[in-house]
Amino acid sequence: MPQYSSSNSINFARLFNIWMSTLNDLKQIIKKVSCATLPLPCRKKLVVWLNRQQWINRNRRNWWSTEILKDFAEIDINEYHRFLWANHLAYAETYEPVTRFGADNIKESRKIFFMDLLKVIRQHEIAPSSQVRSIFEVGCSLGYQLRYMETDLFPGAEVLIGNDIDKYAIEAGSEYLRNHNSKVQLFRFDMEDLDERLKGRFFDIIISTGVLMYLQENIATKVVQAMMNHTKGIMAIAGLAHSEKDNSLLEQSVPRERDGSFIHNIDKMVENAGGNIISRRWEGDTDIDGNTIYFLFATPQSTAITAQ
Ligand SMILES: C[S@@+](CC[C@H](N)C(=O)[O-])C[C@H]1O[C@@H](n2cnc3c(N)ncnc32)[C@H](O)[C@@H]1O
Structure with a gap:
């Protein structure tokens, strides 16, 4: 039986470190060469291909x-996020029906958001179970929150619609929803086209959670305006909270x-859109299941109940 001395294991550790650092150098070289020689459209295709290789x-x-597209993020952060989501890449990959549908899979921070929404609705003297008839969700991914609203919060809703840019999420979510005889309908389109796509339609509730952060300020402002334009009851938004100061002061x-x-001042966006903020919550650096707490609930200017 061979005997291993401590000097052998030190040598082995040294070799291992050298091997790891060579591998890292190699990675950096491949990254630099591919970024310098391959134009962005080719690298985008490469990333889509790479992400289909389940063996990696x-x-x-x-x-x-993220490394291959680093310069893309620097040049145009909006387009970069749009590209990742639209192709179900990077963080989008964690969105799968099996891990997202069902009340037990709804994240704690979102449950707090929905509880606040219910409170606001009741203050509005609307019965959640019977008087909320139409709901739209912007950036709904697979549609698990719409399904949760359908089964657990607003069983009287007849119309539950969502949009998302992620083709995979829309297809996989729609299949799940069909198989569960749900009324929820999902459509693939960019939220920048919301106003156009919702032309002539109004909803009792329009929500958006964890979505506006992927848009630059001027575009997010337009999306909030579009949401407000088509809300007849309550618009509810969850955004990224600033860790130190209330977002409304940004x-x-x-x-x-x-x-x-992006960490936005959504209060300002809602006010610019002619909305009336009736309730809000900001909890700075509190982190619940990876999400921060910055919620806004607003009505169109004509419907007035007081903010608290
Ligand atoms: C962090 S996920 C949040 C999903 C869901 N709203 C939730 O709270 O669990 C962000 C979602 O926004 C969608 N999204 C990002 N940019 C979009 C765009 N320009 N138009 C429509 N959806 C977009 C993504 O595809 C993704 O489903």
């Missing part, structure tokens, strides 16, 4: 995707360091 570990695929949107998504 998901973290590794994500690392490569002069302008600021990018989150981790991923370049």
Whole structure:
């Protein structure tokens, strides 16, 4: 039986470290060469292809995707996020029917959001179970929140519609919903086209959670305006909270360091859209299941109940 001395294991550790650092250097070289030689459209195709290779570990695929497209994120952060979501890449990959549908899978922070929404609705003297008839969700992914509203919160709703840019999410979610005889309908389109797509339609409730953060301030402002234009009851939004100061005090949107998504002053956007904020919640750096707490509930100007 061979005997291993401690000096053998030190040598092995050294070799292992050298091997790892060579591998890292190699990764950096491949990354630099591919970024310098391949034009962006080719690299986008490469990333889509790479992400279909299930034999490569998901973290590794994500690392490569973000590294290969780093300059894209620097040039146009809006388009970068749109590209990742539309192709179900990077963080989008965690959205699967099996892990998202069902009340037990709804995240705690979202449950708090929905409880606040119910409270606001009741204050409005609307019976959630029978008087909420139509709901629209912007950036609904697979439609699991619409389904939750259908089964658990607003069973009287006849119309439950959502849109998302993620083709995979719309297709997989629609299949799940069909198989469960749901009334929820999902459509694939960009939220920037919301006003046009909802032309002539109005909803009792329009919600959007964790979505506006992927748009730059001017475009997010337009989406909020579009949401307000088609709300006849309550518009409810959950955004990314600023960790130190109440978002309503922000002069302008600021990018989150981790991923370049935006921390907005949604209060200002709602007011600019002619909305009347009836309830809000901001909890700074509180982190519940990876989400922060910055909720806004608003009505069109004509319907007035007081903010608390
Ligand atoms: C963080 S997920 C949130 C999903 C869901 N609203 C929730 O709270 O669990 C963001 C969603 O926004 C969608 N999205 C991002 N940009 C979009 C765009 N320009 N138009 C429509 N949907 C978009 C993504 O595809 C994704 O489903």
